[in-house]
Amino acid sequence: DAGVIQSPRHEVTEMGQEVTLRCKPISGHDYLFWYRQTMMRGLELLIYFNNNVPIDDSGMPEDRFSAKMPNASFSTLKIQPSEPRDSAVYFCASTSDRDATNEKLFFGSGTQLSVL
Amino acid sequence: QKEVEQDPGPLSVPEGAIVSLNCTYSNSAFQYFMWYRQYSRKGPELLMYTYSSGNKEDGRFTAQVDKSSKYISLFIRDSQPSDSATYLCAMSAYTGFQKLVFGTGTRLLVSP
Numbered sequence: 001d002a003g004v005i006q007s008p009r010h011e012v013t014e015m016g017q018e019v020t021l022r023c024k025p026i027s028g029h030d031y032l033f034w035y036r037q038t039m040m041r042g043l044e045l046l047i048y049f050n051n052n053v054p055i056d057d058s059g060m061p062e063d064r065f066s067a068k069m070p071n072a073s074f075s076t077l078k079i080q081p082s083e084p085r086d087s088a089v090y091f092c093a094s095t096s097d098r099d100a101t102n103e104k105l106f107f108g109s110g111t112q113l114s115v116l
Numbered sequence: 117q118k119e120v121e122q123d124p125g126p127l128s129v130p131e132g133a134i135v136s137l138n139c140t141y142s143n144s145a146f147q148y149f150m151w152y153r154q155y156s157r158k159g160p161e162l163l164m165y166t167y168s169s170g171n172k173e174d175g176r177f178t179a180q181v182d183k184s185s186k187y188i189s190l191f192i193r194d195s196q197p198s199d200s201a202t203y204l205c206a207m208s209a210y211t212g213f214q215k216l217v218f219g220t221g222t223r224l225l226v227s228p
Binding site for chain 1: 150162204220
């Protein structure tokens with residue numbers, strides 16, 4: 001199994017531009033999560049999906065952030081327009097019901113976003 | 117005040133040392149406790165999971181929870197250079213991930 005795959009690994013953009021981050025969860029996992037990691041705030045949950053349906057988006061900071069999961073093998077996190085304070089590492093994670101009982105999340109390697 | 121506090125480090129130790137990593141928390145409702153390990157430029161991976169108070173051992177790793185003091189620890193025996201990573205504590209009052217709160221992580225460096 002290739003694990004959770006995220007792209008791109010690095011994204012550098014200018015303030016005001018649209019940014020799209022992509023995630024392919026582990027096959028067979030029916031939960032998908034988007035997290036943001038910064039030095040000051042650590043890992044913060046932005047949104048999570050169950051069976052492609054958004055369950056909790058209360059962590060999405062602003063309307064500039066949106067996430068979709070059109071099918072079980074693909075999700076996107078979009079920021080439009082981007083701002084310098086959005087600079088962070090964005091992680092996608094997935095899990096199954098079996099692993100969820102042990103709070104086991106499988107993380108991708110993240111996307112390092114820099115907004116200039 | 118943050119719900120979960122963790123010293124950022126770095127904590128530098130020689131190979132073979134016993135390492136103690138700690139987190140304090142303020143929410144007395146937390147009862148599920150985890151330790152995640154994160155290597156540089158990688159995502160976190162679950163290392164240990166414990167429910168309520170007590171100890172749990174897995175190889176060189178021991179997780180300890182003291183709910184009366186709102187304090188959790190991760191001990192690493194016979195530390196190895198490959199243990200060099202950032203260690204994140206995480207906790208929740210419920211099963212399920214929507215209420216999972218992570219610490220900011222402690223960076224550990226084990227020198228050969």
